[in-house]
Amino acid sequence: MPMTSVQSGNLTQVADDVHCFTNQIVNLCFVGNVDNWVLVDAGMPRSFNKVMEQVETLYGEGAKPKAIILTHGHFDHVGAAEELVKKWNIPVFAHPLEVPFLTGKESYPFPDPSVEGGMVAKISDLFPEEPINLNGNISLLPNDGTVPGMPGWKWLHTPGHAPGHVSLFRDSDKLLIAGDAFTTVKQDELLKVMMQTVEVNGPPRYFTPDWKASEASVQKLAALHPEKAITGHGRPISGDDLTAGLQKLVGNFKKIAVPDYGKYVKGENKEE
Ligand SMILES: [Zn+2]
Ligand SMILES: [Zn+2]
Secondary structure (H helix, E strand, O other): OOOEEOOOOOEEEEEOOEEEEEEOOEEEEEEEEOOEEEEEOOOOOOOHHHHHHHHHHHHOOOOOOOEEEOOOOOHHHHOOHHHHHHHHOOOEEEOHHHHHHHEOOOOOOOOOOOOOOOOHHHHHHHOOOOOOEOOOOEEEOOOOOEOOOOOOEEEEEOOOOOOOOEEEEEOOOOEEEEEOOOEOOOHHHOOOOOOOOOOOEOOOHHHOOOHHHHHHHHHHHHOOOOOEEEEOOOOOEEHHHHHHHHHHHHHOHHHHOOOOOOOOOOHHHHOO
16 A cells, blocks of 8 residues: 555654654654554654654544563664553563663664764754663564564664564564664664655664674565565655665675764675
């Protein structure tokens, strides 16, 4: 089916049972039908009310998901998580390597303000003051690759942008939820939510500490031959735009994705 906007420009239907909600600069996904649905990622800080509005639009008043699945724990993907968990009392599933960052035990390396194309100066006023703590509600994604509350989906470990970053894939319609493994927005246009151009690009530069792992993760995702993809930043993408874009990114990863300079860029990463 074609991807259509429903209700508002911020909500895009990507499959019968999958909606992408753009919350400021980041995307969340609603996956499933009224009887069984989950939330993938939890948006920007202070977005609880906005998320609840979308829940009501899609699933009706008082609707509650089976779980929240986190692609990773960066602040722009977990913003409403604590409040949502308090409201719903449901489990939050994440990769084991991401759990220390979700339970207040570890902090991510500070975003690199020196990186080429970095957005830190522009988004730093959005950063939360406190790291998130979901202790007591965090569960580990099952070892067998299944995704709780999302029958037919598998999770894949796609580190690089974050150590426990995961992507979600449904084989039946080749639909990929890529988190920040790659984006569909130019690095210097992350704040332009309404941008017209959609192009496959690397993960957000200011937050990516391991470019080698990130490249391997993009290769892994391209090998799935996804037909549609929802990324953490930028518009959903499908068909030739996605196939050609991923091919281009895989073939020119260092040129397209890896910044020319920045504290997480080592010489080895940028060799031609
Ligand atoms: Zn991220
Ligand atoms: Zn992000």
